[in-house]
Amino acid sequence: MKYFVFSFLSVTAFLGLTGCNHSSSTTVEESSEQTSLRDLLALPDHIAVPYVPDFNPVSEEKIELGRFLFYDKKLSANQTQSCESCHDQSLAFSDGVSTPFGSTGHQLTRNSQGLANVAYHSTFTWSNNGFLALEDQLNVPIRADNPIELGVTDPNLDEVLARFDADPAYVAMFAAAFPDSDSGTTINKIIFSLASFIRTMISANSAYDQYLLGDTSALTEQQKLGFSLFNGEKFECFHCHTGSNFSVSYRDSNTTEDTIVYPFFNNGLYNLDGEGSYPAADQGLYDLTLDLNDRGKFRPQSLRNIELTGPYMHDGSLQTLREVIEHYARGGQLIESGENAGDGNLSPLKSGLITGFDATDDEIDAVIAFLESLTDYEFINNPKFSDPFEEQ
Ligand code: HEC
Ligand code: HEC
Numbered sequence: 335m336k337y338f339v340f341s342f343l344s345v346t347a348f349l350g351l352t353g354c355n356h357s358s359s360t361t362v363e364e365s366s367e368q369t370s371l372r373d374l375l376a377l378p379d380h381i382a383v384p385y386v387p388d389f390n391p392v393s394e395e396k397i398e399l400g401r402f403l404f405y406d407k408k409l410s411a412n413q414t415q416s417c418e419s420c421h422d423q424s425l426a427f428s429d430g431v432s433t434p435f436g437s438t439g440h441q442l443t444r445n446s447q448g449l450a451n452v453a454y455h456s457t458f459t460w461s462n463n464g465f466l467a468l469e470d471q472l473n474v475p476i477r478a479d480n481p482i483e484l485g486v487t488d489p490n491l492d493e494v495l496a497r498f499d500a501d502p503a504y505v506a507m508f509a510a511a512f513p514d515s516d517s518g519t520t521i522n523k524i525i526f527s528l529a530s531f532i533r534t535m536i537s538a539n540s541a542y543d544q545y546l547l548g549d550t551s552a553l554t555e556q557q558k559l560g561f562s563l564f565n566g567e568k569f570e571c572f573h574c575h576t577g578s579n580f581s582v583s584y585r586d587s588n589t590t591e592d593t594i595v596y597p598f599f600n601n602g603l604y605n606l607d608g609e610g611s612y613p614a615a616d617q618g619l620y621d622l623t624l625d626l627n628d629r630g631k632f633r634p635q636s637l638r639n640i641e642l643t644g645p646y647m648h649d650g651s652l653q654t655l656r657e658v659i660e661h662y663a664r665g666g667q668l669i670e671s672g673e674n675a676g677d678g679n680l681s682p683l684k685s686g687l688i689t690g691f692d693a694t695d696d697e698i699d700a701v702i703a704f705l706e707s708l709t710d711y712e713f714i715n716n717p718k719f720s721d722p723f724e725e726q
Contacts, residue, residue, distance in 0.1 A: 368587055376718075380547060381538045381578060382586035384453035387467050390526045392533060395511040400531025402507065403524055405721045408497045409476065410437040410484035417475065417528070420446040420483075423719050426639035426710075427535065432650030440481040443615045445650035448643035450537035450713060451636055454579040454586060457596050460648040461618040461632045466596075468529040476521070486521075495519045537638050537713035538578075545707070553707055559697075560704025568691045569662070569701065574599060580637035580708070599685040600630035602666025602678035603647055610683030613674055616649060629683055639713065641706045655702045663698070665690025 364372070368383045374392055377383065386392055403409055404417045415437040421427040427449035433442050444460055457463055458471035465471040475483040486494050498504040498519040505517070512523050542561075544552035553561065565572045574597070577584050582597045598619045604612045612618060612630040619631040632648050646652040652661060661667045665688055666678025679690060693701075713719075 362588060371587070375534050375536060377536060378538050378543075380543065381536065382454075382588060384533055384536075385585045385587050385589065386453075386533065387469065390469055390529060392530045393511065395507070396527045396530035397534055399504075399507040399511045400527035400529070401719070402504070402722050403528055404531055405723055409486070409494070409524070411486050411490045411494060412437055415484060417484075418721065420475075421449055423716075423721075424642075424714055426450045426537070426642045426714055428643040430644070432645045436482040437485045438482045442481045442483070444648055445645060447635070448639055449532055449535050450638045450710070451579050452535065453533040454584055455581065455633070455636065456583045456585040456589075456594055457633055459633075460635075461598060462622065463596050463598065463619060464622065468532055469525055472525045472528055473521075476524070491521065495521070498524075535713075535719055537710040539712040540638070540710040541707040542704075543710075554703065556700050556703045557707045558704075560700035560702070561707075563693075563697055563701050564704055569693070570687050570689070570691075571662070571701075573687045574601075574634040574685075575637050581634045583633045598628070598631035598633055599687075600681065600683045601632070601662070602681050602684035602688045603651070603661070604630060604667065604669070604674060605676040605678045605681035605684075606674060607676070608680065610681040613649075618648070627683065630681070631683075637705060638708050639710055641709045642714070655705055656698060659693070659698050659701055662688065663691055663693045 364383065371377075371383050371386065371392060374394065374397075375384070390396075404421075407413045407416045409416060419437075420429045420434045422429055425448070429446040432445060434446050435441050447460065452458070453468065456466070458465040458468060459474070462471070476486050477484075479485075479487060495518075498508065504519070508519055508523060509517060511527055515523070541552045541557070563569050564575075574582055576582055582595065585594050600610065600618070606613065610629050612620075617629045619628040620626065622628075640646075640655065644650075644653065644655070646655070646658050652658050661678075664679055666681055666684055668677045668679065669675050678684060
Protein backbone atom coordinates (compact mmCIF):
# COMPACT_ATOMS: atom_id res chain seq x y z
CA MET A 335 0.00 0.00 0.00
CA LYS A 336 1.26 3.46 -0.86
CA TYR A 337 0.17 6.71 0.62
CA PHE A 338 0.87 10.29 -0.29
CA VAL A 339 2.76 12.62 1.96
CA PHE A 340 1.59 16.15 1.26
CA SER A 341 4.08 18.49 2.76
CA PHE A 342 2.69 21.89 3.67
CA LEU A 343 4.54 23.60 0.85
CA SER A 344 3.52 21.09 -1.75
CA VAL A 345 -0.13 21.44 -0.81
CA THR A 346 -0.13 25.19 -0.95
CA ALA A 347 1.87 25.21 -4.18
CA PHE A 348 -0.40 22.57 -5.68
CA LEU A 349 -3.45 24.60 -4.77
CA GLY A 350 -1.89 27.77 -6.06
CA LEU A 351 -2.25 29.52 -2.73
CA THR A 352 1.28 30.79 -2.41
CA GLY A 353 4.12 31.32 -4.78
CA CYS A 354 6.27 28.70 -3.04
CA ASN A 355 7.33 25.68 -4.94
CA HIS A 356 10.00 24.14 -2.81
CA SER A 357 8.86 20.55 -2.65
CA SER A 358 6.51 18.12 -4.23
CA SER A 359 4.36 15.36 -2.83
CA THR A 360 6.18 12.09 -2.41
CA THR A 361 4.94 8.55 -2.36
CA VAL A 362 5.99 6.36 0.50
CA GLU A 363 5.93 2.59 0.32
CA GLU A 364 4.36 1.12 3.44
CA SER A 365 5.53 -2.01 5.20
CA SER A 366 2.94 -4.79 5.57
CA GLU A 367 2.87 -4.03 9.29
CA GLN A 368 1.97 -0.41 8.57
CA THR A 369 -0.68 -1.47 6.08
CA SER A 370 -2.35 -3.80 8.54
CA LEU A 371 -2.31 -1.05 11.16
CA ARG A 372 -3.84 1.29 8.60
CA ASP A 373 -6.63 -1.23 8.07
CA LEU A 374 -7.14 -1.80 11.78
CA LEU A 375 -7.40 1.94 12.45
CA ALA A 376 -9.51 2.46 9.30
CA LEU A 377 -7.16 5.25 8.24
CA PRO A 378 -7.84 7.14 5.04
CA ASP A 379 -5.01 7.11 2.48
CA HIS A 380 -3.93 10.72 2.93
CA ILE A 381 -3.05 10.27 6.63
CA ALA A 382 0.15 8.58 7.81
CA VAL A 383 0.10 5.55 10.09
CA PRO A 384 0.69 6.75 13.67
CA TYR A 385 3.65 5.71 15.77
CA VAL A 386 2.83 2.77 18.03
CA PRO A 387 5.50 1.62 20.50
CA ASP A 388 6.64 -1.99 20.08
CA PHE A 389 5.72 -2.85 23.64
CA ASN A 390 2.02 -2.19 23.03
CA PRO A 391 0.87 -3.37 19.61
CA VAL A 392 -2.68 -2.35 18.75
CA SER A 393 -5.39 -5.00 18.52
CA GLU A 394 -9.17 -4.94 18.02
CA GLU A 395 -9.57 -6.41 21.49
CA LYS A 396 -7.48 -3.75 23.25
CA ILE A 397 -9.30 -1.00 21.38
CA GLU A 398 -12.65 -2.40 22.43
CA LEU A 399 -11.60 -2.80 26.08
CA GLY A 400 -10.08 0.69 26.05
CA ARG A 401 -13.35 2.12 24.83
CA PHE A 402 -15.27 0.59 27.74
CA LEU A 403 -12.66 1.77 30.24
CA PHE A 404 -12.68 5.30 28.81
CA TYR A 405 -16.38 5.62 29.57
CA ASP A 406 -16.48 3.75 32.88
CA LYS A 407 -16.74 5.62 36.18
CA LYS A 408 -15.46 2.50 37.93
CA LEU A 409 -12.03 3.78 36.96
CA SER A 410 -12.21 6.67 39.41
CA ALA A 411 -11.70 5.85 43.08
CA ASN A 412 -15.05 7.30 44.17
CA GLN A 413 -16.81 6.22 40.94
CA THR A 414 -17.94 9.74 40.04
CA GLN A 415 -15.84 10.39 36.94
CA SER A 416 -14.58 8.67 33.84
CA CYS A 417 -12.20 9.93 31.19
CA GLU A 418 -15.26 11.19 29.36
CA SER A 419 -16.01 13.64 32.20
CA CYS A 420 -13.26 15.87 30.77
CA HIS A 421 -13.01 14.42 27.25
CA ASP A 422 -16.43 14.56 25.56
CA GLN A 423 -16.78 13.27 22.00
CA SER A 424 -19.20 16.04 20.92
CA LEU A 425 -16.43 18.55 21.82
CA ALA A 426 -13.72 16.55 20.03
CA PHE A 427 -12.91 15.04 23.44
CA SER A 428 -12.41 18.31 25.29
CA ASP A 429 -14.85 19.68 27.89
CA GLY A 430 -15.82 23.28 27.19
CA VAL A 431 -14.55 24.76 30.45
CA SER A 432 -11.38 26.76 31.17
CA THR A 433 -10.12 24.32 33.79
CA PRO A 434 -12.05 21.26 34.96
CA PHE A 435 -12.68 19.79 38.39
CA GLY A 436 -11.35 16.32 39.25
CA SER A 437 -13.34 13.52 40.87
CA THR A 438 -12.80 14.78 44.42
CA GLY A 439 -13.61 18.40 43.61
CA HIS A 440 -10.08 19.71 43.06
CA GLN A 441 -9.87 22.30 40.31
CA LEU A 442 -7.09 21.55 37.85
CA THR A 443 -4.77 24.32 36.68
CA ARG A 444 -4.79 23.19 33.07
CA ASN A 445 -7.38 23.09 30.34
CA SER A 446 -8.58 19.64 29.17
CA GLN A 447 -7.05 18.88 25.82
CA GLY A 448 -9.04 17.60 22.85
CA LEU A 449 -7.90 14.11 21.89
CA ALA A 450 -8.37 14.12 18.10
CA ASN A 451 -5.20 12.77 16.43
CA VAL A 452 -3.35 12.89 19.74
CA ALA A 453 -1.35 9.83 18.65
CA TYR A 454 0.59 12.06 16.22
CA HIS A 455 2.10 14.34 18.83
CA SER A 456 5.77 13.77 19.75
CA THR A 457 5.13 14.58 23.43
CA PHE A 458 1.99 14.53 25.54
CA THR A 459 0.15 17.08 27.68
CA TRP A 460 0.53 20.84 27.39
CA SER A 461 4.13 20.82 28.44
CA ASN A 462 6.10 17.72 29.34
CA ASN A 463 9.29 16.68 27.57
CA GLY A 464 9.31 13.31 29.33
CA PHE A 465 5.99 11.92 28.11
CA LEU A 466 7.05 10.46 24.77
CA ALA A 467 4.39 7.74 24.52
CA LEU A 468 0.72 7.84 25.46
CA GLU A 469 1.41 5.00 27.87
CA ASP A 470 3.74 7.30 29.84
CA GLN A 471 1.11 9.98 30.20
CA LEU A 472 -1.95 7.90 31.08
CA ASN A 473 -0.86 7.18 34.63
CA VAL A 474 -1.47 10.86 35.32
CA PRO A 475 -5.25 11.18 34.96
CA ILE A 476 -5.75 7.87 36.73
CA ARG A 477 -3.26 8.14 39.57
CA ALA A 478 -2.15 11.78 40.04
CA ASP A 479 -2.65 13.17 43.52
CA ASN A 480 -1.88 16.83 42.80
CA PRO A 481 -4.27 17.78 41.40
CA ILE A 482 -6.52 14.72 41.64
CA GLU A 483 -8.27 13.58 38.47
CA LEU A 484 -9.58 10.02 38.84
CA GLY A 485 -8.02 9.71 42.29
CA VAL A 486 -6.63 6.16 42.18
CA THR A 487 -3.90 5.87 44.84
CA ASP A 488 -1.73 3.06 46.24
CA PRO A 489 -4.17 2.40 49.12
CA ASN A 490 -7.27 2.15 46.89
CA LEU A 491 -5.66 0.65 43.77
CA ASP A 492 -6.51 -2.96 44.65
CA GLU A 493 -10.11 -2.05 45.36
CA VAL A 494 -10.42 -0.30 41.98
CA LEU A 495 -8.82 -3.22 40.10
CA ALA A 496 -11.10 -5.68 41.95
CA ARG A 497 -14.16 -3.91 40.50
CA PHE A 498 -13.10 -5.10 37.05
CA ASP A 499 -12.19 -8.59 38.21
CA ALA A 500 -15.67 -8.90 39.71
CA ASP A 501 -17.37 -8.14 36.40
CA PRO A 502 -17.52 -11.17 34.06
CA ALA A 503 -17.81 -8.98 30.95
CA TYR A 504 -14.54 -7.24 31.85
CA VAL A 505 -12.85 -10.53 32.78
CA ALA A 506 -13.61 -11.78 29.27
CA MET A 507 -12.48 -8.53 27.64
CA PHE A 508 -9.19 -8.43 29.57
CA ALA A 509 -8.51 -12.08 28.68
CA ALA A 510 -9.17 -11.38 24.99
CA ALA A 511 -7.02 -8.24 24.98
CA PHE A 512 -4.09 -9.83 26.83
CA PRO A 513 -4.21 -13.51 25.84
CA ASP A 514 -0.57 -14.14 26.72
CA SER A 515 -0.53 -12.78 30.25
CA ASP A 516 -1.83 -13.97 33.59
CA SER A 517 -5.49 -13.36 34.19
CA GLY A 518 -6.54 -10.44 36.36
CA THR A 519 -6.77 -6.70 35.91
CA THR A 520 -3.60 -4.66 36.25
CA ILE A 521 -3.01 -0.96 35.91
CA ASN A 522 -0.71 -1.59 32.95
CA LYS A 523 -3.39 -3.53 31.08
CA ILE A 524 -5.77 -0.63 31.70
CA ILE A 525 -3.26 1.91 30.43
CA PHE A 526 -2.28 -0.16 27.38
CA SER A 527 -5.93 -0.58 26.38
CA LEU A 528 -6.78 3.08 26.89
CA ALA A 529 -3.74 4.06 24.81
CA SER A 530 -4.87 1.70 22.03
CA PHE A 531 -8.37 3.18 22.02
CA ILE A 532 -7.08 6.75 22.04
CA ARG A 533 -4.78 5.96 19.09
CA THR A 534 -7.89 5.20 17.03
CA MET A 535 -9.32 8.70 17.64
CA ILE A 536 -8.30 9.94 14.23
CA SER A 537 -9.96 12.92 12.65
CA ALA A 538 -9.34 13.14 8.91
CA ASN A 539 -12.62 14.03 7.25
CA SER A 540 -13.06 17.76 7.80
CA ALA A 541 -13.91 20.14 4.95
CA TYR A 542 -10.18 20.90 4.86
CA ASP A 543 -9.39 17.21 4.23
CA GLN A 544 -11.96 17.04 1.45
CA TYR A 545 -10.32 20.10 -0.08
CA LEU A 546 -6.87 18.50 0.13
CA LEU A 547 -8.26 15.46 -1.61
CA GLY A 548 -9.31 17.58 -4.55
CA ASP A 549 -12.80 18.91 -3.81
CA THR A 550 -12.08 22.59 -4.40
CA SER A 551 -15.63 23.53 -3.40
CA ALA A 552 -15.19 22.06 0.10
CA LEU A 553 -13.76 25.38 1.33
CA THR A 554 -15.48 28.74 0.85
CA GLU A 555 -13.54 31.60 -0.75
CA GLN A 556 -13.21 33.14 2.72
CA GLN A 557 -11.74 29.90 4.11
CA LYS A 558 -9.27 29.68 1.21
CA LEU A 559 -8.15 33.24 1.98
CA GLY A 560 -7.83 32.28 5.65
CA PHE A 561 -5.77 29.22 4.71
CA SER A 562 -3.30 31.33 2.75
CA LEU A 563 -3.09 33.95 5.53
CA PHE A 564 -2.50 31.15 8.08
CA ASN A 565 0.34 29.88 5.89
CA GLY A 566 1.73 33.31 5.04
CA GLU A 567 4.61 35.32 6.48
CA LYS A 568 2.35 37.93 8.07
CA PHE A 569 0.39 35.66 10.40
CA GLU A 570 3.24 33.11 10.73
CA CYS A 571 0.92 30.47 12.21
CA PHE A 572 2.29 27.63 10.09
CA HIS A 573 5.76 27.79 11.61
CA CYS A 574 4.40 26.13 14.73
CA HIS A 575 1.07 24.70 13.53
CA THR A 576 1.99 22.85 10.37
CA GLY A 577 1.57 19.46 8.68
CA SER A 578 -1.41 17.15 8.70
CA ASN A 579 -1.93 17.63 12.43
CA PHE A 580 -1.23 21.38 12.50
CA SER A 581 1.55 21.05 15.03
CA VAL A 582 5.33 20.83 14.73
CA SER A 583 5.12 18.45 17.69
CA TYR A 584 4.61 15.51 15.35
CA ARG A 585 5.65 11.96 14.78
CA ASP A 586 4.26 9.04 12.83
CA SER A 587 5.42 5.50 12.10
CA ASN A 588 7.92 6.79 9.52
CA THR A 589 9.58 9.34 11.80
CA THR A 590 13.05 8.14 12.75
CA GLU A 591 14.61 8.74 16.16
CA ASP A 592 17.16 11.15 14.67
CA THR A 593 14.54 13.35 13.00
CA ILE A 594 11.97 13.51 15.77
CA VAL A 595 11.58 16.93 17.43
CA TYR A 596 10.08 17.94 20.78
CA PRO A 597 9.16 21.61 20.34
CA PHE A 598 7.98 23.93 23.11
CA PHE A 599 7.45 27.68 22.73
CA ASN A 600 6.55 30.70 24.81
CA ASN A 601 3.90 32.49 22.76
CA GLY A 602 3.75 35.66 24.85
CA LEU A 603 0.65 34.90 26.87
CA TYR A 604 2.10 36.34 30.11
CA ASN A 605 4.98 38.46 31.31
CA LEU A 606 4.48 39.07 35.02
CA ASP A 607 7.79 40.61 35.95
CA GLY A 608 9.22 41.96 32.71
CA GLU A 609 11.47 38.90 32.62
CA GLY A 610 8.95 36.59 31.02
CA SER A 611 7.49 34.81 34.06
CA TYR A 612 4.12 33.10 33.87
CA PRO A 613 1.73 32.75 36.84
CA ALA A 614 3.43 30.58 39.49
CA ALA A 615 0.69 27.93 39.27
CA ASP A 616 1.97 26.92 35.83
CA GLN A 617 5.19 28.03 34.22
CA GLY A 618 5.13 25.28 31.59
CA LEU A 619 8.34 23.41 30.79
CA TYR A 620 10.23 25.40 33.45
CA ASP A 621 8.37 23.51 36.19
CA LEU A 622 10.12 20.33 35.02
CA THR A 623 13.52 21.60 33.89
CA LEU A 624 13.95 24.55 36.32
CA ASP A 625 15.75 26.31 33.47
CA LEU A 626 14.60 29.96 33.64
CA ASN A 627 14.60 30.16 29.84
CA ASP A 628 11.84 27.52 29.79
CA ARG A 629 9.31 29.75 31.56
CA GLY A 630 6.06 29.83 29.60
CA LYS A 631 7.09 27.14 27.14
CA PHE A 632 4.26 24.92 25.97
CA ARG A 633 3.70 22.45 23.16
CA PRO A 634 2.04 23.90 20.04
CA GLN A 635 -1.39 22.33 20.02
CA SER A 636 -2.89 20.52 17.10
CA LEU A 637 -5.60 22.75 15.64
CA ARG A 638 -7.79 19.89 14.43
CA ASN A 639 -11.42 20.54 15.56
CA ILE A 640 -10.21 23.71 17.29
CA GLU A 641 -13.63 25.34 16.87
CA LEU A 642 -14.99 22.78 19.38
CA THR A 643 -12.21 22.72 21.97
CA GLY A 644 -12.35 26.19 23.56
CA PRO A 645 -11.61 27.90 25.89
CA TYR A 646 -8.05 28.10 24.60
CA MET A 647 -4.44 27.86 25.77
CA HIS A 648 -2.99 25.74 28.58
CA ASP A 649 -5.03 27.55 31.22
CA GLY A 650 -8.16 28.12 29.15
CA SER A 651 -7.66 31.86 29.56
CA LEU A 652 -8.69 32.89 26.04
CA GLN A 653 -12.38 32.32 25.39
CA THR A 654 -12.70 32.56 21.62
CA LEU A 655 -10.67 32.05 18.46
CA ARG A 656 -10.96 35.79 17.85
CA GLU A 657 -9.24 36.44 21.18
CA VAL A 658 -6.53 33.95 20.21
CA ILE A 659 -5.82 35.68 16.91
CA GLU A 660 -5.93 39.14 18.48
CA HIS A 661 -3.37 37.88 21.02
CA TYR A 662 -1.05 36.83 18.18
CA ALA A 663 -1.74 40.04 16.20
CA ARG A 664 -0.63 42.05 19.22
CA GLY A 665 2.50 39.92 19.53
CA GLY A 666 1.54 38.85 23.07
CA GLN A 667 -1.18 39.49 25.56
CA LEU A 668 -1.47 42.76 27.52
CA ILE A 669 -3.00 42.35 30.98
CA GLU A 670 -3.39 45.80 32.49
CA SER A 671 -4.20 45.01 36.11
CA GLY A 672 -4.51 42.25 38.66
CA GLU A 673 -2.05 39.61 39.74
CA ASN A 674 -1.20 38.55 36.19
CA ALA A 675 -0.59 42.11 34.94
CA GLY A 676 2.14 42.48 32.36
CA ASP A 677 2.78 42.86 28.65
CA GLY A 678 3.48 39.56 26.87
CA ASN A 679 4.61 41.52 23.83
CA LEU A 680 7.65 42.71 25.77
CA SER A 681 8.56 39.26 27.11
CA PRO A 682 12.23 38.44 26.53
CA LEU A 683 11.28 34.75 26.47
CA LYS A 684 8.61 34.74 23.78
CA SER A 685 9.43 33.01 20.49
CA GLY A 686 10.93 35.19 17.75
CA LEU A 687 8.01 34.09 15.59
CA ILE A 688 5.51 35.98 17.76
CA THR A 689 6.20 39.48 16.47
CA GLY A 690 2.70 40.83 16.02
CA PHE A 691 1.09 42.03 12.81
CA ASP A 692 -1.57 44.41 11.49
CA ALA A 693 -4.65 42.45 10.51
CA THR A 694 -7.98 43.74 9.29
CA ASP A 695 -11.22 42.38 10.73
CA ASP A 696 -11.85 40.68 7.40
CA GLU A 697 -8.50 38.92 7.58
CA ILE A 698 -9.14 37.74 11.13
CA ASP A 699 -12.60 36.53 10.11
CA ALA A 700 -11.00 34.61 7.24
CA VAL A 701 -8.47 32.84 9.48
CA ILE A 702 -11.25 31.93 11.93
CA ALA A 703 -13.34 30.60 9.03
CA PHE A 704 -10.37 28.52 7.90
CA LEU A 705 -9.86 27.13 11.41
CA GLU A 706 -13.55 26.17 11.42
CA SER A 707 -12.94 24.12 8.28
CA LEU A 708 -10.92 21.76 10.50
CA THR A 709 -14.08 20.65 12.32
CA ASP A 710 -14.78 17.01 11.50
CA TYR A 711 -18.43 16.14 12.03
CA GLU A 712 -17.87 12.51 11.12
CA PHE A 713 -15.32 12.29 13.93
CA ILE A 714 -17.56 13.74 16.63
CA ASN A 715 -20.46 11.51 15.58
CA ASN A 716 -18.48 8.34 14.85
CA PRO A 717 -20.10 5.45 16.77
CA LYS A 718 -16.66 3.80 17.09
CA PHE A 719 -15.72 6.43 19.67
CA SER A 720 -19.05 6.75 21.44
CA ASP A 721 -20.11 5.53 24.88
CA PRO A 722 -20.48 1.72 24.61
CA PHE A 723 -22.69 1.58 27.71
CA GLU A 724 -25.37 3.57 25.90
CA GLU A 725 -25.60 0.87 23.23
CA GLN A 726 -26.39 -1.82 25.75
C1 HEC B 1 -10.72 15.99 35.61
C2 HEC B 1 -10.56 16.10 34.18
C3 HEC B 1 -9.83 15.01 33.44
C4 HEC B 1 -10.06 13.66 33.50
C5 HEC B 1 -11.05 12.90 34.38
C6 HEC B 1 -9.19 13.07 32.51
N1 HEC B 1 -8.47 14.03 31.87
FE1 HEC B 1 -7.19 13.77 30.34
N2 HEC B 1 -6.60 15.68 30.45
C7 HEC B 1 -7.12 16.61 31.32
C8 HEC B 1 -6.26 17.78 31.36
C9 HEC B 1 -6.46 19.02 32.20
C10 HEC B 1 -5.20 17.53 30.46
C11 HEC B 1 -3.96 18.40 30.23
C12 HEC B 1 -2.95 17.89 31.26
C13 HEC B 1 -1.63 18.61 31.32
O1 HEC B 1 -1.27 19.35 30.43
O2 HEC B 1 -0.91 18.42 32.32
C14 HEC B 1 -5.44 16.20 29.90
C15 HEC B 1 -4.63 15.58 28.97
C16 HEC B 1 -4.85 14.32 28.46
C17 HEC B 1 -4.09 13.70 27.42
C18 HEC B 1 -2.92 14.31 26.67
C19 HEC B 1 -3.42 14.98 25.42
C20 HEC B 1 -2.34 15.61 24.57
O3 HEC B 1 -2.70 16.31 23.63
O4 HEC B 1 -1.15 15.41 24.84
C21 HEC B 1 -4.61 12.45 27.21
C22 HEC B 1 -4.16 11.42 26.21
C23 HEC B 1 -5.69 12.29 28.16
N3 HEC B 1 -5.82 13.44 28.89
C24 HEC B 1 -6.44 11.14 28.28
C25 HEC B 1 -7.25 10.89 29.39
C26 HEC B 1 -7.76 9.57 29.75
C27 HEC B 1 -7.55 8.30 28.97
C28 HEC B 1 -8.49 9.73 30.89
C29 HEC B 1 -9.15 8.63 31.73
C30 HEC B 1 -8.25 7.64 32.24
C31 HEC B 1 -8.45 11.15 31.22
N4 HEC B 1 -7.67 11.81 30.31
C32 HEC B 1 -9.12 11.71 32.28
C33 HEC B 1 -8.26 16.46 32.07
C34 HEC B 1 -8.81 15.23 32.43
C1 HEC C 1 6.06 30.22 18.00
C2 HEC C 1 5.12 29.19 17.74
C3 HEC C 1 3.67 29.57 17.47
C4 HEC C 1 3.16 30.39 16.50
C5 HEC C 1 3.92 31.19 15.46
C6 HEC C 1 1.72 30.31 16.62
N1 HEC C 1 1.39 29.48 17.65
FE1 HEC C 1 -0.46 28.99 18.24
N2 HEC C 1 0.26 28.00 19.85
C7 HEC C 1 1.61 27.85 20.14
C8 HEC C 1 1.76 27.32 21.48
C9 HEC C 1 3.07 27.00 22.18
C10 HEC C 1 0.46 27.18 22.00
C11 HEC C 1 0.09 26.73 23.42
C12 HEC C 1 0.38 27.92 24.32
C13 HEC C 1 -0.20 27.86 25.70
O1 HEC C 1 -1.06 27.03 25.95
O2 HEC C 1 0.21 28.66 26.55
C14 HEC C 1 -0.44 27.63 20.94
C15 HEC C 1 -1.83 27.63 21.05
C16 HEC C 1 -2.69 28.00 20.03
C17 HEC C 1 -4.11 27.88 20.08
C18 HEC C 1 -4.91 27.31 21.25
C19 HEC C 1 -4.95 25.82 21.17
C20 HEC C 1 -5.83 25.20 22.22
O3 HEC C 1 -6.12 24.01 22.08
O4 HEC C 1 -6.19 25.86 23.18
C21 HEC C 1 -4.61 28.31 18.88
C22 HEC C 1 -6.07 28.34 18.46
C23 HEC C 1 -3.48 28.77 18.10
N3 HEC C 1 -2.33 28.57 18.84
C24 HEC C 1 -3.58 29.31 16.85
C25 HEC C 1 -2.54 29.97 16.22
C26 HEC C 1 -2.70 30.86 15.10
C27 HEC C 1 -4.01 31.16 14.41
C28 HEC C 1 -1.46 31.37 14.82
C29 HEC C 1 -1.09 32.42 13.81
C30 HEC C 1 -1.71 33.71 14.02
C31 HEC C 1 -0.53 30.77 15.76
N4 HEC C 1 -1.23 29.94 16.61
C32 HEC C 1 0.83 31.01 15.81
C33 HEC C 1 2.65 28.17 19.31
C34 HEC C 1 2.55 29.02 18.21
